Amino acid sequence: MSAKVPAGKKIRSNHVDIVQVAQHAGVSPATVSRVANGQSTVAKHLAKRVWKAIEELGYTPNPQARALVSGRSRVLGLLVSEITNPFFPELMQSFEDVAGEHDFEVMIGSTNYNRERAKLFIRRLVQRRVEGVAVMTFRAESHLLDELVAQDIPLVTIDVSANSARSLVLEVDYAYGIDQTIQHLALLGHRRIGFASGPLPHLTNVRRRDAFLNSVKKIGLSAQNTPIFIGDHTFEGGTLAALHFLKCKPRPTAIVCSNDMMAIGVLRVMTERGIRVPREVSVVGFDDIHLAEFTNPPLTTVCMSRQELAHAAFRGLEQLWAGSSPDSNNSIRVRTGLVIRQSTDPPLELADSLRTRSRSRKVKVRSAAI
Amino acid sequence: MSAKVPAGKKIRSNHVDIVQVAQHAGVSPATVSRVANGQSTVAKHLAKRVWKAIEELGYTPNPQARALVSGRSRVLGLLVSEITNPFFPELMQSFEDVAGEHDFEVMIGSTNYNRERAKLFIRRLVQRRVEGVAVMTFRAESHLLDELVAQDIPLVTIDVSANSARSLVLEVDYAYGIDQTIQHLALLGHRRIGFASGPLPHLTNVRRRDAFLNSVKKIGLSAQNTPIFIGDHTFEGGTLAALHFLKCKPRPTAIVCSNDMMAIGVLRVMTERGIRVPREVSVVGFDDIHLAEFTNPPLTTVCMSRQELAHAAFRGLEQLWAGSSPDSNNSIRVRTGLVIRQSTDPPLELADSLRTRSRSRKVKVRSAAI
DNA sequence: TGATTGCAAGAAATCGATTTCTCAAATAAA
DNA sequence: TTTATTTGAGAAATCGATTTCTTGCAATCA
Numbered sequence: 001m002s003a004k005v006p007a008g009k010k011i012r013s014n015h016v017d018i019v020q021v022a023q024h025a026g027v028s029p030a031t032v033s034r035v036a037n038g039q040s041t042v043a044k045h046l047a048k049r050v051w052k053a054i055e056e057l058g059y060t061p062n063p064q065a066r067a068l069v070s071g072r073s074r075v076l077g078l079l080v081s082e083i084t085n086p087f088f089p090e091l092m093q094s095f096e097d098v099a100g101e102h103d104f105e106v107m108i109g110s111t112n113y114n115r116e117r118a119k120l121f122i123r124r125l126v127q128r129r130v131e132g133v134a135v136m137t138f139r140a141e142s143h144l145l146d147e148l149v150a151q152d153i154p155l156v157t158i159d160v161s162a163n164s165a166r167s168l169v170l171e172v173d174y175a176y177g178i179d180q181t182i183q184h185l186a187l188l189g190h191r192r193i194g195f196a197s198g199p200l201p202h203l204t205n206v207r208r209r210d211a212f213l214n215s216v217k218k219i220g221l222s223a224q225n226t227p228i229f230i231g232d233h234t235f236e237g238g239t240l241a242a243l244h245f246l247k248c249k250p251r252p253t254a255i256v257c258s259n260d261m262m263a264i265g266v267l268r269v270m271t272e273r274g275i276r277v278p279r280e281v282s283v284v285g286f287d288d289i290h291l292a293e294f295t296n297p298p299l300t301t302v303c304m305s306r307q308e309l310a311h312a313a314f315r316g317l318e319q320l321w322a323g324s325s326p327d328s329n330n331s332i333r334v335r336t337g338l339v340i341r342q343s344t345d346p347p348l349e350l351a352d353s354l355r356t357r358s359r360s361r362k363v364k365v366r367s368a369a370i
Numbered sequence: 371m372s373a374k375v376p377a378g379k380k381i382r383s384n385h386v387d388i389v390q391v392a393q394h395a396g397v398s399p400a401t402v403s404r405v406a407n408g409q410s411t412v413a414k415h416l417a418k419r420v421w422k423a424i425e426e427l428g429y430t431p432n433p434q435a436r437a438l439v440s441g442r443s444r445v446l447g448l449l450v451s452e453i454t455n456p457f458f459p460e461l462m463q464s465f466e467d468v469a470g471e472h473d474f475e476v477m478i479g480s481t482n483y484n485r486e487r488a489k490l491f492i493r494r495l496v497q498r499r500v501e502g503v504a505v506m507t508f509r510a511e512s513h514l515l516d517e518l519v520a521q522d523i524p525l526v527t528i529d530v531s532a533n534s535a536r537s538l539v540l541e542v543d544y545a546y547g548i549d550q551t552i553q554h555l556a557l558l559g560h561r562r563i564g565f566a567s568g569p570l571p572h573l574t575n576v577r578r579r580d581a582f583l584n585s586v587k588k589i590g591l592s593a594q595n596t597p598i599f600i601g602d603h604t605f606e607g608g609t610l611a612a613l614h615f616l617k618c619k620p621r622p623t624a625i626v627c628s629n630d631m632m633a634i635g636v637l638r639v640m641t642e643r644g645i646r647v648p649r650e651v652s653v654v655g656f657d658d659i660h661l662a663e664f665t666n667p668p669l670t671t672v673c674m675s676r677q678e679l680a681h682a683a684f685r686g687l688e689q690l691w692a693g694s695s696p697d698s699n700n701s702i703r704v705r706t707g708l709v710i711r712q713s714t715d716p717p718l719e720l721a722d723s724l725r726t727r728s729r730s731r732k733v734k735v736r737s738a739a740i
Numbered sequence: 741t742g743a744t745t746g747c748a749a750g751a752a753a754t755c756g757a758t759t760t761c762t763c764a765a766a767t768a769a770a
Numbered sequence: 771t772t773t774a775t776t777t778g779a780g781a782a783a784t785c786g787a788t789t790t791c792t793t794g795c796a797a798t799c800a
Contacts, residue, residue, distance in 0.1 A: 030782095093453045403789085432787065
């Protein structure tokens with residue numbers, strides 16, 4: 001059926017080219033191109049003939065040739081932290097889907113938190129002439145992106161800001177997820193909620209803390225009932241936070257942490273002290289790292305929607321292509337959402353009166369929650 | 371630093387092209403090409419000058435132009451079942467790594483067991499002129515691959531065999547993992563091991579069963595102590611198998627299933643009957659599906675090495691490119707390996723005498739096991 | 741010494757599209 | 771009716787490489 005390729009060097013695929021279509025339709029290649037690209041300058045009867053020929057021969061334009069002349073490769077780069085963290089495959093899939101809908105192909109690379117790996121991948125991106133890169137990685141160092149910046153490649157980032165005019169940092173709406181958290185806790189009956197903040201110089205930590213303050217104010221909790229501990233986003237910071245909250249005079253019945261590692265530190269202290277989570281104290285994290293699913297009990301935490309993140313990243317690239325100034329006020333927001341697992345329950349004083357309450361809510365709701 | 375791109379249409383990247391290199395080195399573009407591609411027909415002193423120019427200008431050949439003239443896109447396709455199953459991200463990463471080392475880019479698509487999705491992705495692959503596709507998907511229907519076959523694109527598959535001369539099915543060495551399983555059980559002290567087979571018309575099931583028979587013979591178990599139940603690879607099949615084995619006169623102390631769904635069915639029956647796994651009966655699955663990690667107890671099962679699978683797939687494509695006949699005897703094998711989780715333990719009669727034995731082996735050894 | 745061969749390197753063709761240029765025909769304006 | 775303008779479609783240039791074709795020069799041989 002298909003032409004047999006001999007052992008020789010030169011490989012010619014059996015794809016139909018534009019000249020064949022042109023001959024079949026009795027027009028020039030230029031006309032075929034115009035029709036295929038939807039230009040209105042072609043007479044209807046000719047266009048019809050061309051479409052018929054395209055249809056009959058099963059013509060699809062050669063993307064390499066097209067890329068060559070247009071200077072646009074229609075390839076994007078996607079850099080993620082680690083592929084084994086379930087957060088990222090979902091993000092990858094969503095990003096590929098949006099990109100695919102717009103006829104872009106995606107080169108995916110996982111840094112695995114390894115600088116050399118990242119550098120190598122970024123070099124491949126530059127060599128492939130990608131038209132834009134979504135840097136969906138955490139803990140990245142901005143100078144890693146220098147090669148991309150030097151090539152003036154549009155960049156959308158989530159955690160680092162590249163030193164480039166053609167780049168854009170997505171606005172993650174931390175407040176949304178934190179508000180959900182507080183509402184969730186309030187619904188369970190908590191009225192004393194501690195907050196373990198991250199180091200405050202960092203903007204995202206200030207944002208998270210402010211979001212917390214805002215949310216507890218909304219449900220009318222006093223400052224006394226919402227103690228704040230400034231930690232450092234590490235496991236140890238979490239243990240210190242836990243010890244601090246345990247000493248508070250009216251002891252909080254729930255502890256909200258500004259990242260998961262601290263929450264895991266809190267869990268550890270509670271386990272050591274024999275304080276049962278969630279029965280005696282509820283714990284909520286932030287980030288939804290891989291580990292969160294495997295802690296004991298599995299951690300209720302806030303994570304951002306991978307789908308929204310992917311779409312936002314793509315929209316960000318579109319904005320950069322369009323050349324809209326990065327300081328334009330139509331900034332791109334990404335919602336966050338609460339993932340309810342098993343580290344939250346009604347506070348002890350309430351729980352006893354609710355003993356008969358169904359425990360069915362403890363099913364995994366990871367995907368549904370966002 | 372980089373030339374500013376005006377709002378105009380035509381986009382020219384700031385990449386150095388071969389002509390600039392040629393001028394800088396004072397030679398013709400042809401010579402640059404010859405040097406860059408390592409052809410020996412260039413005088414040493416000229417080659418040196420060219421390399422210097424390439425270095426100084428940071429030249430990297432435009433892959434689109436190269437693809438156009440050579441007819442080779444240097445893009446591969448990778449089709450997987452579902453990205454949320456942790457099996458696949460690992461496979462994807464490994465495959466991208468091998469491909470990247472050989473200067474190939476990979477287009478990844480996840481079918482999510484959805485026919486339309488798969489078709490769409492395959493169409494994108496054809497349009498992109500991929501040079502080969504690794505179909506690392508289970509439960510695929512071979513006619514899904516028809517479009518690829520029609521384009522004569524080399525295919526390496528794992529579960530389906532495409533009706534194409536330029537395709538190749540990887541040989542999975544089921545025997546290896548099953549032998550590991552039996553050894554593992556024997557080491558724990560099991561001497562009566564049941565096997566729940568899948569439907570026997572299918573070749574892979576025959577292979578798995580034969581492997582089982584071989585392995586138990588090797589450790590000297592009689593047919594009476596190794597009862598076999600022919601199931602259908604479903605959950606219900608597993609429950610039937612369990613009921614069958616419970617009725618066996620010398621009841622097996624361990625049950626090996628030829629896929630995970632059946633093993634999960636076995637677990638269910640045991641739970642219902644109050645028979646503790648692994649204390650009273652050990653259960654082993656096959657496939658290492660996503661669920662296996664979340665059963666109660668987490669299922670010890672056989673899975674194939676993602677890394678080996680990825681490498682094998684790439685080597686398979688290389689073979690097809692080289693044009694070696696598919697029936698050549700250097701078939702490509704993929705090892706399987708036992709993933710020890712928590713559904714296996716010494717048999718009850720032995721366990722009591724070993725009460726003091728460390729339970730530390732129960733840590734997760736997923737990655738280490740392969 | 742002159743004819744032949746070998747070889748290195750430049751000139752030019754090629755890949756398959758898009759896009760600019762060009763020109764003839766059709767329409768509009770005078 | 772004649773001239774100016776628009777329009778549609780083909781011819782040709784272009785993108786950036788690779789590869790074939792040529793050519794000039796040096797080496798080999800008679």
